Amino acid sequence: MTGENQKAALMQAALDARSKAYAPxxxxxxxxxxxxxxxxxxxxxxxENASYPCGICAERTxxxxxxxxxxxxxxxxxxAGSSAEKCTPCxxxxxxxxxxxxxxxxxxGNDSGEYDELTVSELLPRGFGAASME
Ligand code: THU
Numbered sequence: 276m277t278g279e280n281q282k283a284a285l286m287q288a289a290l291d292a293r294s295k296a297y298a299p300x301x302x303x304x305x306x307x308x309x310x311x312x313x314x315x316x317x318x319x320x321x322x323e324n325a326s327y328p329c330g331i332c333a334e335r336t337x338x339x340x341x342x343x344x345x346x347x348x349x350x351x352x353x354x355a356g357s358s359a360e361k362c363t364p365c366x367x368x369x370x371x372x373x374x375x376x377x378x379x380x381x382x383x384g385n386d387s388g389e390y391d392e393l394t395v396s397e398l399l400p401r402g403f404g405a406a407s408m409e
Contacts, residue, residue, distance in 0.1 A: 282351070282392075285310055286384050288318055289353040292333065296320035300327065304357040307333035309341055312348030317341040334368040338375065349375055353382040353390070361385045369399040377402060 285308050292306030298321055305321040319336030331339075334354055341349070352372065356362030363383045364372065372379060372395045381398060384390035396402065 281310075282353070282382055282390075283388070285316065285351060285353040286355060286382055286388050286390055288316060289333075289355040289382075289384060290386075290388055292318035292320050292337075293355060293357060294320075296333070297322045299323060300325075300330075305333040305354065305362060307337040307352060307354045309334075309337045309352040310350045311341055311346040312350055313346070315341075315346065317344070317346070332365055332368050334364050335371050338371065342375070347375060349379050351380040351382065353384060355384040355386070355388065355390075357386050359385050359387070361389065361391050363393075364398060369395065370402065373399050373402040373404055377404065 288308035289306040293304040296304035298304050300323045308318045310316050317337050317340045319333045321333045323330040354362050361383045377396045379395050381393050382390040
């Protein structure tokens with residue numbers, strides 16, 4: 276299901292989504308593409324704001340688009356930054372992703388499409404979720 280071609284395609288979708296980024300303050304353009312359990316893909320970019328904390332990351336944009344279309348199961352997300360350094364999700368995004376898919380694969384990519392592959396739980400060990408309140 277999640278072969279190398281599929282990963283490369285998802286990473287390409289994340290790279291493409293960067294072109295929509297609204298990042299006049301940081302100048303750092305990020306794209307994300309999340310693959311849902313039904314195979315559908317939703318993309319997102321970072322959207323900044325003059326009131327800096329108001330901005331939203333590419334990952335949360337992509338997942339929010341998917342959830343707002345009724346998707347709750349996620350298999351894999353690709354993130355691509357605009358630097359040679361591979362882009363890993365920020366702390367808020369790790370928590371946001373953990374809510375829906377602790378086992379989801381995260382492809383952390385750079386501007387050339389090279390990526391490292393981790394899971395959400397590897398990025399957020401001992402994360403807090405619904406089960407933590409049982
Ligand atoms: N950013 C993302 O969109 N995703 C990440 O994984 C890291 C950071 C955005 C937030 C902000 O708009 C800019 O990159 C610089 O931090």
